[in-house]
Amino acid sequence: xxxxxxxxxxxxxxxxxxxxxxxxxxxxxxxxxxxxxxxxxxxxxxxxxxxxxxxxxxxxxxxxxxxxxxxxxxxxxxxxxxxxxxxxxxxxxxxxxxxxxxxxxxxxxxxxxxxxxxxxxxxxxxxxxxxxxxxxxxxxxxxxxxxxxxxxxxxxxxxxxxxxxxxxxxxxxxxxxxxxxxxxxxxxxxxxxxxxxxxxxxxxxxxxxxxxxxxxxxxxxxxxxxxx
Amino acid sequence: xxxxxxxxxxxxxxxxxxxxxxxxxxxxxxxxxxxxxxxxxxxxxxxxxxxxxxxxxxxxxxxxxxxxxxxxxxxxxxxxxxxxxxxxxxxxxxxxxxxxxxxxxxxxxxxxxxxxxxxxxxxxxxxxxxxxxxxxxxxxxxxxxxxxxxxxxxxxxxxxxxxxxxxxxxxxxxxxxxxxxxxxxxxxxxxxxxxxxxxxxxxxxxxxxxxxxxxxxxxxxxxxxxxxxxxxxxxxxxxxxxxxxxxxxxxxxxxxxxxxxxxxxxxxxxxxxxxxxxxxxxxxxxxxxxx
Numbered sequence: 001x002x003x004x005x006x007x008x009x010x011x012x013x014x015x016x017x018x019x020x021x022x023x024x025x026x027x028x029x030x031x032x033x034x035x036x037x038x039x040x041x042x043x044x045x046x047x048x049x050x051x052x053x054x055x056x057x058x059x060x061x062x063x064x065x066x067x068x069x070x071x072x073x074x075x076x077x078x079x080x081x082x083x084x085x086x087x088x089x090x091x092x093x094x095x096x097x098x099x100x101x102x103x104x105x106x107x108x109x110x111x112x113x114x115x116x117x118x119x120x121x122x123x124x125x126x127x128x129x130x131x132x133x134x135x136x137x138x139x140x141x142x143x144x145x146x147x148x149x150x151x152x153x154x155x156x157x158x159x160x161x162x163x164x165x166x167x168x169x170x171x172x173x174x175x176x177x178x179x180x181x182x183x184x185x186x187x188x189x190x191x192x193x194x195x196x197x198x199x200x201x202x203x204x205x206x207x208x209x210x211x212x213x214x215x216x217x218x219x220x221x222x223x224x225x226x227x228x
Numbered sequence: 229x230x231x232x233x234x235x236x237x238x239x240x241x242x243x244x245x246x247x248x249x250x251x252x253x254x255x256x257x258x259x260x261x262x263x264x265x266x267x268x269x270x271x272x273x274x275x276x277x278x279x280x281x282x283x284x285x286x287x288x289x290x291x292x293x294x295x296x297x298x299x300x301x302x303x304x305x306x307x308x309x310x311x312x313x314x315x316x317x318x319x320x321x322x323x324x325x326x327x328x329x330x331x332x333x334x335x336x337x338x339x340x341x342x343x344x345x346x347x348x349x350x351x352x353x354x355x356x357x358x359x360x361x362x363x364x365x366x367x368x369x370x371x372x373x374x375x376x377x378x379x380x381x382x383x384x385x386x387x388x389x390x391x392x393x394x395x396x397x398x399x400x401x402x403x404x405x406x407x408x409x410x411x412x413x414x415x416x417x418x419x420x421x422x423x424x425x426x427x428x429x430x431x432x433x434x435x436x437x438x439x440x441x442x443x444x445x446x447x448x449x450x451x452x453x454x455x456x457x458x459x460x461x462x463x464x465x466x467x468x469x470x471x472x473x474x475x476x477x478x479x480x481x482x483x484x485x486x487x488x489x490x491x492x493x494x495x496x497x498x499x500x501x502x503x504x505x506x507x508x509x510x511x512x513x514x515x516x517x518x519x
Contacts, residue, residue, distance in 0.1 A: 036423075059433065059436075059437050060437060060438065061438075064438075071433060071436050071437050073433065093436070094436050096429065096432075096433060098425065098429065103424070103425060106420075106423050106424075106425055107420070107425055107429070107430065107433060110416050110419050110420050110423075110425070110430060111416070111430070111433060111434060111437065111439070113412075113415070113416060113419070114412050114413060114415070114416040114434070114439060115438070115439050117408070117411075117412035117415070117485060118408075118409055118412060118439055120408075120484075120485040121404075121405050121408030121409055121412065121485045121486065121489075122405060124404070124405075124408070124476075124481075124483040124484075124485055124486055125401050125402070125404060125405040127481055128401050128404070128472070128475065128476055128479070128481055128483065129397075129398065129401050131476075131479040131481050132394075132397050132401070132475060132479060133390070133394070134389060134390070134394060134397060134398055134401075135389075138387055138389065138398065139398065139401060139402065141385075141387070142339065142362065142364070142387065142398065142402055143402065143405065145339070145362050145384065145385055146339055146362065146402075146442075147406075147441065147442045147443040147446065148402075148405065148406055148409060148441050148442075148443055149441060149442065150438065150439050150440055150441040151437075151438045151439075151440065152438040152439050155438070181419070184419065184423055185415075185419055185422075188419075188422040188423055189422075189515070190415075190418055190419050190422045190423075190513070191415075191418075191513045191515075192415045192419065192513075193415075193488040193491060193492065194408065194411045194412045194415055194485055194488045194489055194492070195412065195415055196488070197484040197485050197487070197488040198412075198485055200484065201484065201485070222481065222482060222483070
């Protein structure tokens, strides 16, 4: 389970990498978050050596991982998926088999894209309530009561209001995922103006040195300069 | 809403007086023991607290400030609670008129719990009867405290937000977040479909994780079918985003995501989707081939 395409490729293809030992009968399950192209590349590397391949990126961060509550988005060889189910049941609360290699990667990116945009929209709302003379905690309460309520707002909202961003999912990884999702949209001529705006906000946050903080630190980009 | 409200006051054994433009609509309440008065003015003169619920700004102003309007019957010690669908400016106008009589004023904005439509009261009655309303109030705090027990029976939650106008502001911000969420959800559905995934699987995956919101679960399936039965009209969502942009500008706050979302709703409006549900914004992302 590596965090980006370069690392995943390196572990597979480099000297002392996985492929040196790959052969018939062995299976490789890559739970990294990468783009579809990288996943397909690794898959071809594995299967050309007679091995079996399954991509299985996960949705969920530190706490869900600790609690075995990850969502597993698998694609590739169905037989290997079926064999892996007992492991997946321990690691996660639900797993999906999505078809051909690349589909797991794509699904993960789409989910993370929505998550990144939602975080930005949420952050804008929190700041606007405060700037308008309202109590942002009331916004949290109102959102939590209605159709928009979701665990992410509930979990992150209070710490964002205190400018606390303990890393559960580092901002630099979220921005990478936004970038990969935009590239996917680019390849397929899909219009994504909100995601593009969100990506810009994450880039700005990185330039402010917030890359290693939780991705909720993007909240710092909507705040104006602090007045003395 | 009427019936639910009446049940509320009935539990407290208050005297209830009613008026409606169409008298026959009051009959169920009259049969439960309510008194009928012939005009808003008479209702206001007779009661300690008058609660008004109109569907649009013109009616709200007319009932409060017009000939035989409630303001004529108001005075010190009385309260006026306006639950109408009005904009900030209209609310302030009515408030001034009421306060000029010496009475106190409270504005109340409504949200329906677990309904994707954060729409004004004109619309589904069921959430009101089941006490599933969320009240955002602003104005006179002691009047709020006076009617708080009634709101508690009529609804799920209530909030007092401060001075007049703050209720409308909070509603605007909530709707801004909702509009942005719907826009990004639409982008996700479109992207998943275009890259060969099943968008209904995307909806299922989302429902399992940290970004699972009732709105996605409720709207996703119909959006995938290109159906947008109107719960909250797209034109109202776009209007609220426009107002939120104005508000953000007035306090010098950048809101790029809301701005990008607003553009999509504008495109959807230009496609003739103003009266569809706001989830129709997904159509703005679809490519329309030129003939």
